[in-house]
Amino acid sequence: MNARSCDVIVIGGGLHGLSAALQVARHGKRVVVIERHWVGRHASGATAAGVRTLNRDLGELDLSLEAMDMWHDMPSLVGDDCGFHANGQICVAETPKALAALEARVSGLRASGYTHEELIGPDELRRLLPELSHHCLGASIARRDGAADPHRALRAFRHSAEAAGVTIVEHCAVTGLERAGQDWRALTEAGAWTAPYVINAAGAWSARVAAMVGDDIPLATKSSMMMVSERLRPFIKPVVAIMGRSLSFKQSDQGTLVIGGGLQGIPDLDRETSTARMQVLAKGAHAATDLFPAVRDIRIVRVWAGLEAKTEDMLPIVGPSPNAPGVFHAFGFSGHGFELVPVVGAALTDLVLRGHTDRAIGNLQAQRLMRPAGATPERSS
Amino acid sequence: MKREFDVVVIGAGPAGMSAAIGLRGQGLSVLVVDEQAAPGGQIWRAVEAVAGTPTGKLLGDEYRAGLDLAARFRASGAVYQPQTQVWQIEPGWHVYMTRDGQAEAVRANQIVLALGAQERPAPFPGWTLPGVLTVGAAQILLKTSRQVPSEPVWVAGSGPLPLLYMAQLLRAGGKIAGWLDTSPPGGWRRALPWAGAALAGWGDVSKGMAWLREIKAAGVKRVRGVTALRALGDGRLQEVEYTGGDGKTVRAPASVLLSHEGVVPSIHMTRALECDHSWNVQQACLTPNVDEWGQTSKSGVYVAGDGAGIGGAQAACVRGELAAIGIAQQTGRLTPQAALGLAAPLHEKLAGLLRLRPMLDALYPPRASIFSPPDDTIVCRCEELTAGDIRKAAAIGQPGPNQIKSYTRAGMGPCQGRQCGYTIAHILAAEQNRPVAEVGFYRIRPPLKPLTLGELASLDIEEEKA
Ligand SMILES: Cc1cc2nc3c(=O)[nH]c(=O)nc-3n(C[C@H](O)[C@H](O)[C@H](O)COP(=O)(O)OP(=O)(O)OC[C@H]3O[C@@H](n4cnc5c(N)ncnc54)[C@H](O)[C@@H]3O)c2cc1C
Secondary structure (H helix, E strand, O other), X not given: OOXXXXXXXXXXXXXXXXXXXXXXXXXXXXXXXXXXXXXXXXXXXXXXXXXXXXXXXXXXXXXHHHHHHHHHOHHHHHOOOOOOEOOOEEEEEOOHHHHHHHHHHHHHHHHOOOOOOEEEOHHHHHHHOXXXXXXXXXXEEEOOOEEOOHHHHHXXXXXXXXXXXXXEEOOOOEEEEEEEOOEEEEEEOOEEEEEOEEEEOOHHHHHHHHHHOOOOOOOEEEOEXXXXXXXOXXXXXXXXXXXXXXXXXXXXXXXXXXXXXXXXXXXXXXXXXXXXXXXXXXXXXXXXXXXXXXXXXXXXXXXXXXXXXXXXXXXXXXXXXXXXXXXXXXXXXXXXXXXXXXXXXXXHHHHHHHOOOOOOOHHHOHHHXXXXXXXOOOOOO | OOOEEEEEEEOOOHHHHHHHHHHHHOOOOEEEEOOOOOOOOOXXXXXXXXXXXXXXXXXXXXXXXXXXXXXXXXXXXXXXXOOOEEEEEEOOOEEEEEEOOEEEEEEEEEEEEOOOEEEOOOOOOOOOOOOEEEHHHHHHHHHHHOXXXXXXXXXXXXXXXXXXXXXXXXXXXXXXXXXXXXXXXXXXXXXXXXXXXXXXXXXXXXHHHHHHHHHHHOOXXXXXXXXXXXXXXXXXXXXXXXXXXXXXXXXXXXXXXXXXXXXXXOOHHHHHOOOOEEEEOXXXXXXXXXXXXXXXXXXXXXXXXXXXXXXXXXXXXXXXHHHHHHHHHXXXXXXXXXXXXXXXXXXXXXXXXXXXXXXXXXXXXXXXXXXXXXXXXXXXXOOOEEHHHHHHHOOOOOOOHHXXXXXXXXXXXXXXXXXXXXXXXXXXHHHHOOOHHHHOOOOOOOOOOOEEHHHHHHHHHHHHHO
């Protein structure tokens, strides 16, 4: 077996793995990304690519806001805008109760000093979304939000990583991690690599990688579904969600409608696939045609379900391993990790280079989800 | 309430109708769905309406043969639902379908996929120009609306279908500008080892000879060994350019060009259900692996007819009958001995009908050039991607078809990869110097057929009421 040594081994060639690899390598470190299938095979290739601060959990809001600034300056990171258009994200209220919930959210944010979300009334809503059904009462909006093109983002991150000297190894699974003196040795189907630092960005399978170094981090799996229509004339710019219903609705640069919003398929981690459930997607179709009656006759041409890790509190884990020095985790994005891609890579770079970061990952430490050592295992319900 | 049947048969062509008749004979409840308005499938399309008309006469005996089966099917007691699109099948089995804008899920213990074949997509420069279509498409127009192009048509391709179509077109008063025979030269030498089979299958061979004589008698110009085929024109077909077996390149005026390079099994549903498939080297296509009853690697999923491997209408009927017996046995309606007893003569008949296949495969192998179109030829029509676009993307890592899809959007349009799947696989294989079988095929995403948001939404409403 040939041993190869470098500075950082990144496990997982999704956007988070690539982003970290690229940013660390720009500081002169030798980095290898090891990916079981191919770059972007899982969540990062399946994503809706919404770039959203709207309705973000306060626990990750500061990080998300920094990421948003980075999205607005994306060409400086990867030489391409990744198809990002800041046409805003809008959350529509269909009922007085939903409107009240949005009002409470926005005034709460204001009280804490955040101004990125605003309320808008029916007139501005109509102006932004002329074809929206008239039953909608108002909405909240984050004007700097938007959406990107996931495949273009993958291409840009991949090319930039390679240009920064990152080695990408595809079709190669990491099967074990072990201590080798001061270093970590990653065992794979194609031999071993050693490095003092390991970044675990293995997406839906990250808990398995964490377990290789003794971190028992409870993780569930999310299998969000998407549907995409045939191309149609440009008719909507912002990304639209509905308060209290599962929907995210937008039009891509290609003219296709991209509809999702957390509708869940059936995940299968061992077979590394997930199955779409049409019965569930029908609810999304229902919500979409309620909001935009004009899309009733638009044909859906493709449906899929992605796989990613979900934590109990729906916040990701970004930070050092509690048990394994030199290992850093970045996973559990629970359906909203795309927007965080640039900033999480930057935070991991700080951690690798300096051992600490000023970025707002304080709420995202693994310990919060783990049992204190020695505690009796909780019975699972 | 969800409707339930013992068996749902998808497709009302020779195989589907035969399966339904057999299943009803065993007392099973059957739903047959099909996207067409009437039973018959591709070969016997609209046979009930057309068989007795002058068009039926010129379409010939093979066509009118479908009438009797359609009548027995109508009388079988199977619930028949035409103009219905099946767009998803989920384990259990739940068959999702749409009719008149309304979606529905039907439950069944067994399903029979009798979806037949599709024409092999054969890209060449200019094949997307208006005025260029396939022989199969032209034949459908002939069958359903007796449409005969007023201008002489060029026919380019290989296989029995162009022969049959040309004979039918001539009988209908159509004119043929020329027949560009693309079957690689040396066909009879390749076919010689099956001469015995040819004698055994003499009926079919003599039919083919008769069509040839009709074509010859009409004075149709035949150019043999055609290789480089191009359709030229500004906004629509104006000229056809080809290189004949003699190496000379010729350009001629053209207003209609029909191409055909054989047929391949429709595998979208079996692929979507993740049934096992094998690569057929002669025919350069995938076929689902099936047992003697036509059951796939998924218990309860049967394939009958050309979808299980190209065999023609008569073989499709026999395979439909065998599937029915297999299902009757699986559900306990027939003992294994009784099933074997019924099946024995059918298996013998099927073997006889398939005896000619290896010879036809040898006569009409897909010509190599359709798998390596020039760089400027469009290969994915929906997304307008050229062979050159795919070759460029093939240089990033060692991508398979699914990566090419995300790199380029090939196969992401409304045809869902039906038109470009094999071409993409062959281009990748050539670029990477690997066998096509190893390169693989697109993962098939639902829906199996495009459906509208309104149709999908109607499913939800239905369920909420229930
Ligand atoms: C359908 C869908 C819609 C979404 N919509 C949005 C959205 O609109 N906005 C938003 O912000 N976020 C969204 N997300 C979430 C976002 O896409 C993800 O959070 C993000 O892509 C995660 O990236 P990742 O790199 O962590 O994971 P992944 O892209 O899944 O990458 C992990 C990689 O690790 C590899 N791997 C796993 N185990 C091993 C091993 N042992 N050895 C080697 N490699 C291994 C896997 O093959 C995989 O390629 C969505 C997700 C899905 C599925």
